[in-house]
Amino acid sequence: MNTIKKRAQLVYSRLDQISPPQIQFLKQQDPFRFMISVILSAQTTDKMVNIVTGPLFSMFPTVKDLANAPQETVEEIIHPTGFYKMKAKNIIACAQALVDKTIPSTIDELVRLPGVGRKTANCVVGDVFHKPAIIVDTHFGRVVHRLGLVDTKDPEKVEFQIASLLDPSKHYRFSMTANLFGREVCHAKKPSCNECPLRDLCPSADAFLQVSSM
Numbered sequence: 001m002n003t004i005k006k007r008a009q010l011v012y013s014r015l016d017q018i019s020p021p022q023i024q025f026l027k028q029q030d031p032f033r034f035m036i037s038v039i040l041s042a043q044t045t046d047k048m049v050n051i052v053t054g055p056l057f058s059m060f061p062t063v064k065d066l067a068n069a070p071q072e073t074v075e076e077i078i079h080p081t082g083f084y085k086m087k088a089k090n091i092i093a094c095a096q097a098l099v100d101k102t103i104p105s106t107i108d109e110l111v112r113l114p115g116v117g118r119k120t121a122n123c124v125v126g127d128v129f130h131k132p133a134i135i136v137d138t139h140f141g142r143v144v145h146r147l148g149l150v151d152t153k154d155p156e157k158v159e160f161q162i163a164s165l166l167d168p169s170k171h172y173r174f175s176m177t178a179n180l181f182g183r184e185v186c187h188a189k190k191p192s193c194n195e196c197p198l199r200d201l202c203p204s205a206d207a208f209l210q211v212s213s214m
């Protein structure tokens with residue numbers, strides 16, 4: 001096994017040990033509502049998504065209801081998530097594409113739906129269908145890059161590079177544990193390197209620690 005694969009396994013195991021068994025960031029767990037929540041989560045926080053999806057699904061509870069929703073009403077409800085015009089258009093179009101159909105279970109089919117990119121598709125495949133999925137969002141991308149597990153910041157390349165380092169059975173769990181770790185320890189601005197359980201495995205630690213001691 002090459003060095004980077006070994007390091008990826010060690011990172012996986014440590015994060016697996018210190019993380020809760022179930023990790024969920026979005027409140028809506030019904031498959032369709034979950035997928036819409038992920039579409040809304042682009043460029044905003046999950047907290048904000050969880051705030052707007054309550055009223056959104058109270059007003060438009062079914063796929064058909066959302067498919068027939070007036071765009072202005074949806075825009076008004078989801079406004080706080082940003083990019084609300086585009087998101088409203090996409091989630092209505094996505095609902096229209098799924099009326100009387102089941103949610104596809106493969107990345108290739110999912111990315112053909114309006115507003116669904118690889119991140120959303122991977123979330124659905126992993127969370128709803130319990131299949132291997134590498135979910136590259138801002139937290140995950142930052143963590144694996146700082147840990148030197150990838151040599152790119154391009155989300156699609158990150159997805160494939162990480163996928164090649166770990167057994168598929170570990171992909172979804174790693175997506176969630178590394179994401180949580182990015183939110184709680186390896187913060188974007190001031191990572192908590194002093195208390196980090198991955199410090200001995202991280203090539204970025206010394207640089208951050210030097211800056212913080214200056």
Ligand code: SF4
Nearest residue numbers: 186191193196202205
């Ligand atoms: S040592 Fe610092 S930069 Fe490296 S993973 Fe830990 S918190 Fe992130």
